[in-house]
Amino acid sequence: MSILKGLSDRMERLGSLVQFAFKAARTLVSSRPDLREWIRQGYLLGNRSLGLVAVTAFIVGLVLTVQSRPTLAMFGAEGWLPSMVAISIIKEIGPVITALVCAGKIGSGIGAEVASMKVSEQIDAMDVSGINPHAYIVVPRMMAATLVVPVLVLLGDAASIVGSYVGMVMTAPIDPSLFITQAFENLEFSDLLPAVAKTVVFGLYIGLIGTHCGFESEPGPSGVAKATNRSVVTGIFGVFLIDLFFVNLTNLIFGS
Amino acid sequence: MSLPTENNDRPDQGPADTATLQMVDGTKGFGGEPVLRDMQLRLNQGETLVILGRSGSGKTVLLKCLVGLMKLDEGSVLIQGQDLGSADSKALNQIRKKLGFLFQGAAIYDSLSVRENLEFHIHRQLQIQDDAEVESLVMKVLQDVGLEEAIGKMPSELSGGMRKRLGLARALVSKPDLMLYDEPTTGLDPVTSQEISRLIRDTQSARGVASLVVTHDMRCAQTTADRIIVLRDGAACAEGTYAELESSSDADIKAFFS
Numbered sequence: 035m036s037i038l039k040g041l042s043d044r045m046e047r048l049g050s051l052v053q054f055a056f057k058a059a060r061t062l063v064s065s066r067p068d069l070r071e072w073i074r075q076g077y078l079l080g081n082r083s084l085g086l087v088a089v090t091a092f093i094v095g096l097v098l099t100v101q102s103r104p105t106l107a108m109f110g111a112e113g114w115l116p117s118m119v120a121i122s123i124i125k126e127i128g129p130v131i132t133a134l135v136c137a138g139k140i141g142s143g144i145g146a147e148v149a150s151m152k153v154s155e156q157i158d159a160m161d162v163s164g165i166n167p168h169a170y171i172v173v174p175r176m177m178a179a180t181l182v183v184p185v186l187v188l189l190g191d192a193a194s195i196v197g198s199y200v201g202m203v204m205t206a207p208i209d210p211s212l213f214i215t216q217a218f219e220n221l222e223f224s225d226l227l228p229a230v231a232k233t234v235v236f237g238l239y240i241g242l243i244g245t246h247c248g249f250e251s252e253p254g255p256s257g258v259a260k261a262t263n264r265s266v267v268t269g270i271f272g273v274f275l276i277d278l279f280f281v282n283l284t285n286l287i288f289g290s
Numbered sequence: 291m292s293l294p295t296e297n298n299d300r301p302d303q304g305p306a307d308t309a310t311l312q313m314v315d316g317t318k319g320f321g322g323e324p325v326l327r328d329m330q331l332r333l334n335q336g337e338t339l340v341i342l343g344r345s346g347s348g349k350t351v352l353l354k355c356l357v358g359l360m361k362l363d364e365g366s367v368l369i370q371g372q373d374l375g376s377a378d379s380k381a382l383n384q385i386r387k388k389l390g391f392l393f394q395g396a397a398i399y400d401s402l403s404v405r406e407n408l409e410f411h412i413h414r415q416l417q418i419q420d421d422a423e424v425e426s427l428v429m430k431v432l433q434d435v436g437l438e439e440a441i442g443k444m445p446s447e448l449s450g451g452m453r454k455r456l457g458l459a460r461a462l463v464s465k466p467d468l469m470l471y472d473e474p475t476t477g478l479d480p481v482t483s484q485e486i487s488r489l490i491r492d493t494q495s496a497r498g499v500a501s502l503v504v505t506h507d508m509r510c511a512q513t514t515a516d517r518i519i520v521l522r523d524g525a526a527c528a529e530g531t532y533a534e535l536e537s538s539s540d541a542d543i544k545a546f547f548s
Contacts, residue, residue, distance in 0.1 A: 150400075159397035162357045163464065164383035165414045 047250075054246045058176060061168040068174060075178035083139045083186055087132050091190035094131055095123060095197025103205060113216065115202065120217035123194040125225050130277055132190040133236040136183050137269030141244045144175050145265030148248020149258040157249065172249075176241035183237030184230060228284040235276050243269045310335050310468050310500035311356065315365035318348075318355055318524075325351045326524040329365070333468070338494050338501040340511045342546060343521030349504045350394075352521070353472050356502070357389060358382055369468065387415060390461030390499075394473040396453040398445040404456055405441050408432070408463050415464050427463055434496075435459045435489060451482035458489060462497075469493065471503040475510045487513035508546055520546070 099119050106112050148171060151157050160167040195217060202208050247265035251257045309332050316329035325348045333339045343349045354360040356367055358374045367374040369385050377385060399407050408428045412418050418427070432438040435455040440448060448456065454474060461469060471490060475483035487510040494501045494514070503514050511518060512532050520528040520535065520543055528535060528543050536547050 154395055154400070155393045155397040156399055158359055159391065159393060159399075159460075161359060162386055162389055162391045163411060163415050164386035165411070166383070170414070 071174040091193040092197035095194030096201040099201030116216035128191040141269035144244030146262040149251035149261035179241030180237040184233040187233040224288040232280040312368040317364040340515035348524040390466035396457030
């Protein structure tokens with residue numbers, strides 16, 4: 035019985051999310067975009083996350099290089115290391131790790147902010163004044179996340195490549211230009227395009243989930259805490275699902 | 291129990307076209323538990339009606355149903371003759387632009403300064419973009435509520451009373467035909483409570499708007515009310531002026547005045 039209840043609650047939440055997304059999409063299409071607010075939100079979200087993304091990505095690049103080196107050395111394939119790391123980072127690890135960091139940092143920020151607006155009746159205040167809260171709360175944050183996450187992923191990829199170079203240098207010195215040449219010589223357009231495309235979807239999803247969880251917040255401080263937690267957990271889970279979908283789609287279109 | 295009288299001079303007995311706000315047979319429940327039961331309410335132009343009731347008597351649900359934040363299970367709400375229940379979202383927004391609402395916690399936008407809180411509504415609600423006109427409206431409404439010196443402050447720098455004043459200023463800036471107040475004096479000291487109550491009274495006198503005040507503060511009710519409805523278990527159990535209800539023999543009503 036409790037399993038059925040849990041399933042029913044999740045389906046209800048999914049239905050509410052779809053309805054919320056349609057309303058946001060309709061608002062996006064029908065109202066004049068508040069570009070200043072998009073940029074302001076984008077700056078806040080990006081500025082808040084850049085340091086964490088850069089440090090995390092740098093460490094991932096470094097660790098990946100240091101860990102992979104002995105195995106490749108056993109097969110005499112050390113020369114493939116820069117290329118292998120670059121492809122792994124750009125195609126998969128960079129976008130996913132950055133999206134996960136953003137789901138935590140951006141998702142929780144949006145979730146908590148919107149939930150506290152809901153709890154303190156700021157959203158109701160817009161509603162009763164005939165102001166569409168989707169236009170001034172949801173759309174700017176959703177679009178800001180959609181635009182900022184791909185930029186953060188690209189910057190994170192760059193930090194990972196730098197981390198990888200540092201990992202290489204730690205064991206055996208290598209000329210930076212040789213490292214760059216080796217890293218990018220096997221990268222193709224079909225590696226880059228799906229990777230960038232999915233980061234846009236990651237951003238859109240993180241913004242949507244954060245605002246939805248905030249809007250659905252229960253009253254009181256515990257409601258804000260639950261909404262924040264839910265926006266992070268649902269955000270992280272969704273990032274993996276979107277990634278799974280994109281990997282299969284990419285293999286279907288470009289071949290595995 | 292005090293019941294509505296048959297006095298035809300009473301605002302509640304006026305003709306239908308003078309009603310600014312009306313609830314007819316309003317019923318609302320949660321999980322099978324009724325919160326509002328066949329609620330009848332009528333507010334006329336220029337009148338201040340106070341809804342009095344204990345905690346949990348359905349005051350806030352009533353208010354939320356009156357502005358369409360909650361939908362009635364049965365019955366209807368009419369604002370200037372327009373049915374809220376049958377209005378689509380565009381029509382509902384147009385109806386709501388005639389309303390001013392002071393929330394219990396003032397519902398100030400925390401990330402915006404006092405000035406920006408007001409400008410936000412002037413730009414979005416009134417669609418006024420001219421800087422000079424916006425400035426003039428901001429200054430006028432801040433003077434009306436005695437908050438002009440706080441124009442550059444952030445909400446976190448304001449006291450409880452100042453937040454209420456800002457909430458009132460924001461509600462008034464759109465020149466509403468109907469003002470609704472949700473527990474306007476809750477959480478304030480007696481002196482500030484009385485200042486806010488007088489401000490509600492003065493606003494009603496100066497602008498002639500219809501006002502509905504939901505409260506359990508008797509001093510606020512005494513200062514502001516033309517007429518009072520007492521709510522018990524989601525239904526109106528008594529109605530009259532402050533003086534009439536004060537002399538009621540009903541124990542529950544008397545308890546408010548003791």
